[in-house]
Amino acid sequence: MKLNLLFKSASIYIVTGVANSAIPFILLPILTRVLSPSEYGKIVMFSSAFVVISSIVCLSVHGSVSVKYFDINIDHPRYLATSLMVVFPSAMFCIFFIIVFSNPLSRYVGISHWWLIFAALASVAQFIVQLRLLMWQVSHNAFKYGVFVVSQTVMNLAISLFFVLGLSYGWEGRGVGIVLSMFLFGIVAFLSMQVAGMLRWKFSFMYAKSMLKFGIPLIPHSVGGLLMSMTDRFAISALIGIEEAGVYAAAMQIGLIVFVVSDACNKSFAPWLFSILSKNDESEKIKIVKYTYFLFFAIPVLAYFFGKIAPWLLQFVVGSQYQSGSGAVLFIALGGGFGAMYYLVANYVFYAEKTGALACVTLFSGVVNVVLAMLLVKANGSVGAAQAYMASQIICFFLTWIIAGNVYSMPWKFFIWK
Template sequence: MKAEGCQSSREAMSDNRPAWRRLAENAVIYTVSNAASSAVPFLLLPFLTRWLSPEEYGLVTMYSTLLAALGALAGLSVHGAVSVRMFDRQTSHARYIGTALYILGVSLLAVAAAVLLASPWLEAWSGLPAGWLLLAVLAAGGQFLVNIRLVVWQVEGKALRYGSFQFLQVAVNVGLSLLLVAGLHHGWSGRLAGISIALYLFAAIGLASLMRAGRIEWRFDPEYARDALRFGVPLMPHAIGSLFIAAGDRMIIAGALNLHEVGMYAAAMQIGLVISMIADAVTKALGPWIYKVLADGDATMKRRVVRMTYAYFAGMLALGVGFGFLAPWLLAFLGEQYRSGATVIRWVALGGAFSGMYLMVVAYVFYAKRSELLSAASLTIGLGNLALSYFLVTRHGAVGAAQAYAASQFLMFVVVWLIAAKCHPMPWRGALRNPVPNQAI
């Protein structure tokens, strides 16, 4: 425990770069690596939409949606507790991570059993065979391991290792998908295999890397388990609610329309979500600095954080609106079958801007450890999104789903900002009136 803290201190002391420069360089690395990771579906779109019919692309979308749903259950969201506890020098980080992995193993067995029991309904809803449903459970466990490896590097400030790991995973994902879909003509199943094999492989690499670095102690600690579950379990409704907001539209389209429309909508959605990808990278880079400012409690730095947040909000809105105007040109890459999605992209880009704004304020709720409030808001808004999506889809088709997505993301941002203001007060009004000294971050 002590050695871990000393090691982190030595690494921090050996880095003589100004703090602002470290933040800027890390933001660039996170942006590039997140771009590579999140842009996989985007970069593959011009190829997949020519090799796969909208129905086949709809199957790929349903697998990705199912993977996201299972990811909300695998590990019971305790990887978020690891990211918070890594800042606590009194915690044995290796034992904490080991305990989290024990929780992952037990939860995966429970999820696999539930999927087997529900497989007739899941097959009918998704169109996927039962075998792929079970492979998705294993892939969700792999994603949990990948997230743990990335979280540790992020907390340590090792953005280059973080980015390299993500980039290599993307390269394997893309390479296998192209080989199986285009080279060996396996169709939609080739794309699903590319996604899954890349997750399995890099989960194994991440686990081996953590063990080699001494970051895992294979000892179950009941106290740490309770702490991780107290953090993670209340977040599960949040994860499920967020899934309803992010993917409920595809669930509704699959039920109310057909897989053809799912494929059309998902292709346009991938383009519009570039905004969310950029926002995620920026907030990953700023997150450790914001947590440090909150821990220090310095009033001047809090005003600086608020001003930076307002500038970020303005940038996100401008990016979302501007990106929407480019929609007709972006759709030219997808082929004639997919050219009807320009309006979808405009609404999704706006929703992505609101999603990025949400990411900036949710950090205060996590810091205050009030995840139960976040869960209540997410689940309520997520259920509302399902109802609104169904209402609008039945009237406006896929465009209605995009409108519901944008509305739900806006509401989520506003509600979580209000919760954040209650959980951890910040000078949201005073920062605009009081001058901030020109001091380095």
């Protein structure tokens, strides 16, 4: 793909990524003034639980679909349909687990188990949406990708505001907005793929085995990622209280803007990278390393400067009752920056399909985050949680880079020497 097309796609992904992340950001000054920190904390816990459940239900199958898209020997419509037939029983098992352990789960998360069941069902819809978006992404159709994401963002925002402000549903109104918009666009995404002939409903054990071989080693990877991204909120809720978790989450929304923008860039970078790697051209590899090193410099600098001004932004957006979380923003921004850099090097591990090693790194980093969060939250409060998050992201990035250099040859050292 030509470089100008890459930049054009990246700009669209950035706009749509920012638009998608704009939901919590736009709702932030509204919800923090309408709801108490305790109620906002419940929104945070539901959103966090939804992310955890989605990672379990989806089994990282969409990653396999992305990698296999460039394999000309794959029957892609059958592969996509098989992926859906793999995820559905996974969701049913997850719902069964939630029902059996409903009481302890409700006490730990702080919300009714019914909301956890809704989250499991919405995870299936989210997986379908991910497939539809992935097909546009790998085929370099960034415009349709952007229209779909922005439309879903607008629907999510409208439903949430209607139930929170119009019907005074409290924090549950935000939950309805998340779940209902996901269901509606899951249906649209499914019909879009079906009409376009992207699904051929004939189950393949060989394809299912390939997906699970790719995805199952990534379960520890997903668990590690969740430990890195979610431990801070759960630790604050357990050790300090759900009200402080709500305050911290408001700071988190501000601090992760750098990560959102960088992640949007990666959505354009990854398909381009996979297509270049398939050619095995040494001169193109040097160009890739050049762009990557530039991002390694730019992302932390951007994160640092944004983290320095973000406390002022936090006070302006959410108000004084959430201002106590401002001290955590700089560490969150730096952690999000290193998290974005992680994706740049993890792409090589995904391409080489050496996901087992990646799982070990993320799981180790996640455990480090848990230990540090428990120690630092007791010592420094919510700032300690942010410090633990930053430390785990830095560890994960450097270890993943080392693995990437071992599983796929790139001229990292040659470029530095030149």
